[in-house]
Amino acid sequence: MIGERLVQKVSATRGFAKVAPHVVPALDRAVHRLSRGRVLLSAQMLPGVILTSTGARSGRPRRTPLACMPEGDGWLLVGSNFGRTGHPAWTYNLLHRPAAEISWKGRDIPVTARLLEGAERADAWRLLLRFWPPYAAYQERVDREIRIFRLTRRQDGP
DSSP: OHHHHHHHHHHTSHHHHHHHHHHHHHHHHHHHHHTTTSOOGGGGTSOEEEEEEEOTTTOOEEEEEEEOEEETTEEEEEEOGGGOSSOOHHHHHHHHOOEEEEEETTEEEEEEEEEOOHHHHHHHHHHHHHHOTHHHHHHHHOSSOOEEEEEEEOTTOO
């Protein structure tokens, strides 16, 4: 358990927020590709998915490794951007084109994303803070409200 607390403490630092966005996604994409979707490095700390969304402006597929919180038959995604000031690009993509796909434990699953707001967001945020306490530090560092999306399987999915 001490290892988990140490990882949480380090991941809540500003230094981690500066370095991680450049290193973690690149490593995740490479290992995920090499393992044919079976391994996601960051999932050794938190459950993770590879989100394939459609670019809001480009219309091109965008693959983004993300931590997630499994929730029943779906998943919660947090647009924390490691506590950096701007919303991450993948959140804009989901706002404009909510149909997406995730790679979850080696399986590709079509999903629909929905931005949580109001009481529903507040309830999800409480669950997320118990799940990964560093989200609180990320929110304290930024003026924006961190976006939370609920992903659900699309009917055309497995």
